[in-house]
Amino acid sequence: xxxxxxxxxxxxxxxxxxxxxxxxxxxxxxxxxxxxxxxxxxxxxxxxxxxxxxxxxxxxxxxxxxxxxxxxxxxxxxxxxxxxxxxxxxxxxxxxxxxxxxxxxxxxxxxxxxxxxxxxxxxxxxxxxxxxxxxxxxxxxxxxxxxxxxxxxxxxxxxxxxxxxxxxxxxxxxxxxxxxxxxxxxxxxxxxxxxxxxxxxxxxxxxxxxxxxxxxxxxxxxxxxxxxxxxxxxxxxxxxxxxxxxxxxxxxxxxxxxxxxxxxxxxxxxxxxxxxxxxxxxxxxxxxxxxxxxxxxxxxxxxxxxxxxxxxxxxxxxxxxxxxxxxxxxxxxxxxxxxxxxxxxxxxxxxxxxxxxxxxxxxxxxxxxxxxxxxxxxxx
Numbered sequence: 001x002x003x004x005x006x007x008x009x010x011x012x013x014x015x016x017x018x019x020x021x022x023x024x025x026x027x028x029x030x031x032x033x034x035x036x037x038x039x040x041x042x043x044x045x046x047x048x049x050x051x052x053x054x055x056x057x058x059x060x061x062x063x064x065x066x067x068x069x070x071x072x073x074x075x076x077x078x079x080x081x082x083x084x085x086x087x088x089x090x091x092x093x094x095x096x097x098x099x100x101x102x103x104x105x106x107x108x109x110x111x112x113x114x115x116x117x118x119x120x121x122x123x124x125x126x127x128x129x130x131x132x133x134x135x136x137x138x139x140x141x142x143x144x145x146x147x148x149x150x151x152x153x154x155x156x157x158x159x160x161x162x163x164x165x166x167x168x169x170x171x172x173x174x175x176x177x178x179x180x181x182x183x184x185x186x187x188x189x190x191x192x193x194x195x196x197x198x199x200x201x202x203x204x205x206x207x208x209x210x211x212x213x214x215x216x217x218x219x220x221x222x223x224x225x226x227x228x229x230x231x232x233x234x235x236x237x238x239x240x241x242x243x244x245x246x247x248x249x250x251x252x253x254x255x256x257x258x259x260x261x262x263x264x265x266x267x268x269x270x271x272x273x274x275x276x277x278x279x280x281x282x283x284x285x286x287x288x289x290x291x292x293x294x295x296x297x298x299x300x301x302x303x304x305x306x307x308x309x310x311x312x313x314x315x316x317x318x319x320x321x322x323x324x325x326x327x328x329x330x331x332x333x334x335x336x337x338x339x340x341x342x343x344x345x346x347x348x349x350x351x352x353x354x355x356x357x358x359x360x361x362x363x364x365x366x367x368x369x370x371x372x373x374x375x376x377x378x379x380x
Contacts (some may be wrong), residue, residue, distance in 0.1 A: 009291040015104070041183070042105055043213050044076035046155050047090065050110040052119050056093050060160055062120065062133055063088040064205040065178035066198050070154075073120035077154050081180045081194055085201045087129035091120035092162040096341075100167045100343035101336075116159055130212045136173045142216035142249070143209045144172040147202065149183040149223025150191045150257065153183035162338070164220070166341040172218065177205050179228060188294055199294065202232045210247040216353075218250045223287070223301070224337060224341050226256035236271040246274050249353045254280040254338035257288060259297035272318035276363050278352065281305065282325040287335035305365040305378055318363045326370040346375035 054098040065086050067077035090197050092109050093112045106115040133143065136347055146164060148157035165174040179198035182190050187224040203335065209217055221229040230253070233241060242330045245251070256263070256279060281303045303310050327337040351361045351374065357372075366375040 147225035
């Protein structure tokens with residue numbers, strides 16, 4: 001189906017892009033709330049190794065970034081775009097009472113008993129990055145690459161991946177691609193520009209990981225990071241794309257901040273990947289509703305899996321669309337539900353990654369049932 005087909009179908013279903021000026025008071029109110037929520041966000045000091053007693057569980061995070069090194073720090077990076085892909089490594093301690101989906105941020109005096117705490121950090125060369133991944137536990141098998149979303153600071157993106165790695169309880173090596181988000185609720189357009197300028201860096205990172213691991217890698221991209229990922233995929237040549245993603249068992253776009261019409265165009269270019277592309281959606285995502293107001297277009301992440309157009313498009317493009325609305329989140333914008341899904345991944349992993357499995361969830365639409373941790377097909 002073409003983008004115009006989607007527009008006509010959307011009109012029949014009563015779904016139209018909102019008129020921007022009409023929604024201005026709502027948008028301003030939402031932005032004020034977001035700014036208030038971000039007033040106490042952590043600074044780069046949380047990435048400086050803390051002088052704490054050894055012991056407890058740790059996760060290692062490898063980073064590939066297009067951010068510029070932060071002056072005056074040994075291993076942090078700021079929000080200035082760099083033409084050079086740089087690398088780093090962090091070891092983060094996870095508190096014994098960690099709650100799945102949460103980040104227990106350190107206070108004035110980091111405490112490993114109650115907080116996420118950075119205990120090691122280092123900038124790396126590309127050769128050290130490659131060898132570190134190969135030597136890490138599980139490095140010869142598979143990698144989890146995470147691409148963060150809009151309005152994320154560098155420390156926030158590292159600690160979010162630390163939470164994901166801790167909750168997953170698997171042996172995948174955790175790798176972050178950190179593009180230079182401005183970490184400001186008012187910098188949506190600037191973040192879009194920064195993400196758009198980061199496609200070559202992400203493509204290079206994806207290829208390095210395909211070369212440095214044993215295959216079976218996963219790519220998890222959230223929000224605007226999903227838009228960056230789709231942009232990157234569509235810029236690759238068909239041969240390059242197929243060769244690289246034969247090494248990835250799952251590509252997940254969580255709450256994708258992508259215009260529906262643009263997604264159709266990109267999927268026409270990308271074609272079918274070796275494994276179905278997974279989209280995690282929820283129609284009540286307030287952050288994506290706001291993004292639609294900002295841009296004047298409906299976002300993929302709020303698609304309704306019961307919409308016949310969505311069902312037809314999923315099959316046409318070889319995409320797996322999963323409604324995750326049953327998952328709970330402390331995020332008042334309902335934009336971070338995917339973090340709760342990570343802790344349950346082992347229970348439904350075969351549905352996603354094993355094409356020969358009895359309950360494999362191929363292209364189509366599904367509802368994630370939180371009670372059973374399964375993907376339930378719709379319309380079969």
